[in-house]
Amino acid sequence: MKPKIEDVAKLAGVSPTTVSRVLNNRGYISEKTRKKVHDSMEQLNYYPNEIARSLFIKKTYLIGLIFPSTGHPFYGQLIFHLENICSSLGYKVLLCNSQNREDKERNYLKMLQMNQVDGIIAGAHNRGIEEYEIPKLPVVGIDRNLSSKTPVVSSDNYEGGKLATQLLIDKGCKQIIHINGPQYLETPANLRRNAYEDVMRANKLNPITYEFPLKSTDEIVINIVKQIFDDHPQVDAIFASDDLIASKVLREARKRNITIPQHLKVIGYDGTETTRMMLPELSTVEQPIKEIAEKAVEIIIKQINGEQEDIQLENILPVKLIDSETT
Amino acid sequence: MKPKIEDVAKLAGVSPTTVSRVLNNRGYISEKTRKKVHDSMEQLNYYPNEIARSLFIKKTYLIGLIFPSTGHPFYGQLIFHLENICSSLGYKVLLCNSQNREDKERNYLKMLQMNQVDGIIAGAHNRGIEEYEIPKLPVVGIDRNLSSKTPVVSSDNYEGGKLATQLLIDKGCKQIIHINGPQYLETPANLRRNAYEDVMRANKLNPITYEFPLKSTDEIVINIVKQIFDDHPQVDAIFASDDLIASKVLREARKRNITIPQHLKVIGYDGTETTRMMLPELSTVEQPIKEIAEKAVEIIIKQINGEQEDIQLENILPVKLIDSETT
DNA sequence: TTGTAAGCGTTATCAA
DNA sequence: TTGATAACGCTTACAA
Numbered sequence: 021m022k023p024k025i026e027d028v029a030k031l032a033g034v035s036p037t038t039v040s041r042v043l044n045n046r047g048y049i050s051e052k053t054r055k056k057v058h059d060s061m062e063q064l065n066y067y068p069n070e071i072a073r074s075l076f077i078k079k080t081y082l083i084g085l086i087f088p089s090t091g092h093p094f095y096g097q098l099i100f101h102l103e104n105i106c107s108s109l110g111y112k113v114l115l116c117n118s119q120n121r122e123d124k125e126r127n128y129l130k131m132l133q134m135n136q137v138d139g140i141i142a143g144a145h146n147r148g149i150e151e152y153e154i155p156k157l158p159v160v161g162i163d164r165n166l167s168s169k170t171p172v173v174s175s176d177n178y179e180g181g182k183l184a185t186q187l188l189i190d191k192g193c194k195q196i197i198h199i200n201g202p203q204y205l206e207t208p209a210n211l212r213r214n215a216y217e218d219v220m221r222a223n224k225l226n227p228i229t230y231e232f233p234l235k236s237t238d239e240i241v242i243n244i245v246k247q248i249f250d251d252h253p254q255v256d257a258i259f260a261s262d263d264l265i266a267s268k269v270l271r272e273a274r275k276r277n278i279t280i281p282q283h284l285k286v287i288g289y290d291g292t293e294t295t296r297m298m299l300p301e302l303s304t305v306e307q308p309i310k311e312i313a314e315k316a317v318e319i320i321i322k323q324i325n326g327e328q329e330d331i332q333l334e335n336i337l338p339v340k341l342i343d344s345e346t347t
Numbered sequence: 348m349k350p351k352i353e354d355v356a357k358l359a360g361v362s363p364t365t366v367s368r369v370l371n372n373r374g375y376i377s378e379k380t381r382k383k384v385h386d387s388m389e390q391l392n393y394y395p396n397e398i399a400r401s402l403f404i405k406k407t408y409l410i411g412l413i414f415p416s417t418g419h420p421f422y423g424q425l426i427f428h429l430e431n432i433c434s435s436l437g438y439k440v441l442l443c444n445s446q447n448r449e450d451k452e453r454n455y456l457k458m459l460q461m462n463q464v465d466g467i468i469a470g471a472h473n474r475g476i477e478e479y480e481i482p483k484l485p486v487v488g489i490d491r492n493l494s495s496k497t498p499v500v501s502s503d504n505y506e507g508g509k510l511a512t513q514l515l516i517d518k519g520c521k522q523i524i525h526i527n528g529p530q531y532l533e534t535p536a537n538l539r540r541n542a543y544e545d546v547m548r549a550n551k552l553n554p555i556t557y558e559f560p561l562k563s564t565d566e567i568v569i570n571i572v573k574q575i576f577d578d579h580p581q582v583d584a585i586f587a588s589d590d591l592i593a594s595k596v597l598r599e600a601r602k603r604n605i606t607i608p609q610h611l612k613v614i615g616y617d618g619t620e621t622t623r624m625m626l627p628e629l630s631t632v633e634q635p636i637k638e639i640a641e642k643a644v645e646i647i648i649k650q651i652n653g654e655q656e657d658i659q660l661e662n663i664l665p666v667k668l669i670d671s672e673t674t
Numbered sequence: 675t676t677g678t679a680a681g682c683g684t685t686a687t688c689a690a
Numbered sequence: 691t692t693g694a695t696a697a698c699g700c701t702t703a704c705a706a
Contacts, residue, residue: 024683035693040685048691070461071407072683075398076698085442089427093621096423100416103444112458115412115442117430131439134397238624267625294420297565298594298625351699362677367701375675399699403682677706683698690693 023064032060043068074136083320084132086116086125086142087162093294094262094309095143098162101313102141109321111138118144120234133157139320142166158323160316163208171323173316173335174208180305180339181215184259184287187303187347189223193257193285196220197248198229199269200261205234212261212289228252232265241265245272256284257347263288263295263304270302270346286346303347306340350391359387370395401463410647411459413443413452413469414489420619421589421636422470425489428640429468436648438465445471447561460484466647469493485650487643490535498650500643500662501535507632507666508542511586511614514630514674516550520584520612523547524575525556526596527588532561539588539616555579559592568592572599583611584674590615590622590631597629597673613673630674633667 025043029036034053041047042057060066074080083106087095103113114137116128125144132140133154143162159166163174188196198216201209213229220227232244245268248255260266266288270280278284288295291306315335322331352370356363361380368374369384387393401407410433414422430440441464443455452471459467460481470489486493490501515523525543528536540556547554559571572595575582587593593615597607605611615622618633642662649658 025685026683036683037685037693037695038691041692044685046685050691053692067457067461069402069463069683071398071402071463072698073685074698075396075402075682075700076684076686078698080398089423090417090430091420091424091427091620093418093420093423096416096420097418099442100418100444103417103442107443112462113442115426115430115440116434117427130394134394135439136396136398264621264624271627293418294591294621295625297591298622300598352701353699363699364677364701365675368676371701373702377675380676396699399682400701401682402684402699403701405682675706678704680701680703682700685697687696688694690691 022069023066024069025066027064028057028060028066031064032056078136080136080138081111082114082135082137083111084114084116084128084135084137084140084142086118086128086132086140086144088120088144089117090115093264093292094290094307097292097294097309098143098313101310102317105313105317109317111321120144129154138324141316141320158320160320160323162312162316165206165208169333171319171331171333171335172208173312173319173337175307175312175337175339177208177211177339178215180289180307181212181259182219183339183341184212184289184305185216185219187341187343188257188259188285188287189219189225191257191281191285191347194225195252195255196225196227196257196259197252197255198227198259198261199244199248199265200229200231202231202234209261216259238268241268242272245269249273249276249278258284258286260286260288263290263292263299263302266302266304266346267295267299270299280346291340291342301345303344304342306342308337308339311337349396350393351396352393354391355384355387355393358391359383405463407463407465408438409441409462409464410438411441411443411455411462411464411467411469413445413455413459413467413471415447415471416444417442420591420621421617421634424619424621424636425470425640428637429644432640432644436644438648447471456481465651468643468647485647487647487650489639489643492533492535496660498646498658498660498662499535500639500646500664502634502639502664502666504535504538504666505542507616507634508539508586509546510666510668511539511616511632512543512546514668514670515584515586515612515614516546516552518584518608518612518674521552522579522582523552523554523584523586524579524582525554525586525588526571526575526592527556527558529558529561536588543586565595568595569599572596576600576603576605585611585613587613587615590617590619590626590629593629593631593673594622594626597626607673618667618669628672630671631669633669635664635666638664 025036025039029039039057042054090096106113118125139158141160143164159170161170161172200213217227258269266286269286273284288302288304291304352363352366356366366384368376369381417423433440445452466485468487470491486497488497488499527540544554557571585596593613596613600611615629615631618631
């Protein structure tokens with residue numbers, strides 16, 4: 021069986037309390053006993069049982085992460101940074117892929133509470149899961165309003181939409197079409213659409229937004245892109261709400277022998293490392309993923325430590341326009 | 348404070364034991380008390396403390412995942428499936444991004460043991476971490492030999508290398524160059540290289556492999572690709588050991604006005620969802636990521652349940668050649 | 675069918 | 691400077 025404090029104590033000829041003191045560096049311990057204890061721990065290959073420890077101190081150093089999928093480039097990169105930062109602060113991470121399914125999300129929420137996580141960081145496309153209003157459990161949303169009292173971290177989606185649209189207009193485009201997810205979700209990402217429509221109107225241009233459903237397959241997205249080209253042969257720019265969709269536009273345009281950027285300009289959104297690696301030619305609006313992760317962890321830790329005072333409810337980080345070869 | 352079994356018991360007018368029995372469906376309980384207990388749990392919004400439970404039953408239903416990064420398309424997708432399957436079997440997942448750093452990996456290994464995980468699934472490029480030989484702790488490697496006794500799951504890397512090389516030869520290529528990671532790592536992925544070299548020689552062609560270092564930046568990879576074109580102006584095919592590298596080849600070729608696939612054929616490796624979305628034109632060898640995850644979880648669960656008998660040490664799953672537009 | 679009591683491995687309190 | 695003891699919230703003998 022695994023050695024426990026008692027075993028170490030016996031071997032070192034001291035009491036369990038003393039071993040615990042050595043482990044946690046608490047109280048006075050003579051150098052001699054400290055050495056004895058350390059030797060015994062080494063000899064037995066002892067390491068403390070965090071479960072027992074958590075039970076007593078009522079703190080697990082666990083943080084739950086609920087996101088649609090690690091397979092999505094944006095979330096994959098975001099989760100990488102979240103885990104990294106948590107780990108550097110002594111926190112561990114329980115991973116949950118909600119797949120944008122409310123039932124899954126609810127189950128995960130319950131599971132995380134049963135496992136006594138110290139906090140939850142969540143970002144997903146569903147709205148209105150009242151279960152997030154958990155008394156005393158710190159929660160932070162990323163790009164998503166979980167409840168009126170939950171702090172949210174996101175990048176400046178309105179500014180991003182503005183920058184993208186303005187860039188296309190500045191380059192002389194007149195028929196600019198936008199592709200975005202469902203509007204009813206009221207996610208911060210919808211601000212990109214608002215910005216697009218505002219900027220278009222301010223420039224006396226007619227905004228046209230194509231919506232794709234929440235759970236779109238590859239094919240559905242491609243069909244929407246085709247639809248756009250069929251409906252609007254004169255289109256000279258497309259602003260897609262994410263890079264994967266922009267890549268579909270690029271491909272369909274190539275198929276139709278529309279040269280980019282001469283006859284059609286395309287800009288995406290997200291600018292993940294994977295996109296920048298695989299499609300560096302794509303112009304895009306880069307989200308500060310690492311900074312979003314840093315801010316979210318900072319807030320959750322503050323909540324955990326009871327430093328409520330200087331937590332802002334809305335935390336908006338600046339985006340960066342990448343004017344590459346498709347614009 | 349959070350309600351505990353005792354609170355539920357008091358409210359229901361029964362003993363803690365009875366509540367525990369209701370929770371775990373053990374022993375005989377009258378319908379009347381069962382209802383009373385359920386009502387009390389509802390009223391108090393009670394849910395059991397898994398930490399306390401784990402401590403007693405000496406089982407956490409936790410599985411540790413150690414992989415380089417969720418941000419990498421292959422690992423992101425793999426981890427998505429691993430978590431999914433674990434979750435469906437009642438297991439939770441502790442996520443660790445090792446970033447291919449031995450020191451991090453060692454720390455994570457210790458952390459996971461301290462947290463009493465029931466098992467570990469790991470895949471990363473370092474070799475020889477003897478700490479993986481943990482007495483009685485179930486471990487499974489993915490695409491990686493962790494120790495002589497640790498089961499490994501991988502796709503058929505040799506067959507994949509063979510399929511890719513043979514395809515290029517069948518299409519008439521003569522100067523086929525291979526790009527791969529460092530050979531000293533002895534990962535299963537190195538079999539792709541062996542297959543390439545074997546098939547080349549069997550066809551009386553000269554195998555040339557360019558190696559990139561373990562921790563390559565974007566720029567290093569691009570420079571290697573440039574080097575290849577400079578060193579071998581006659582090259583008519585490139586087989587890259589992963590899709591990200593293949594995408595760099597595509598781009599450099601385009602820059603040099605080399606038309607694909609007429610003057611140069613390119614094939615990658617992995618075929619993740621993200622690649623298939625962003626670069627569907629890229630020919631590649633698709634790994635059965637979901638099946639790899641399923642096999643790995645199956646094995647770890649068997650180990651956890653002590654069903655050692657029918658566990659194979661080597662588990663090799665078939666790959667699929669995708670002959671798209673770059674070959 | 676239900677209850678009492680002990681113990682999982684740790685830490686904090688208090689006393690020595 | 692060290693040790694005995696109780697407690698964290700749960701489950702399981704054993705008893706009733």
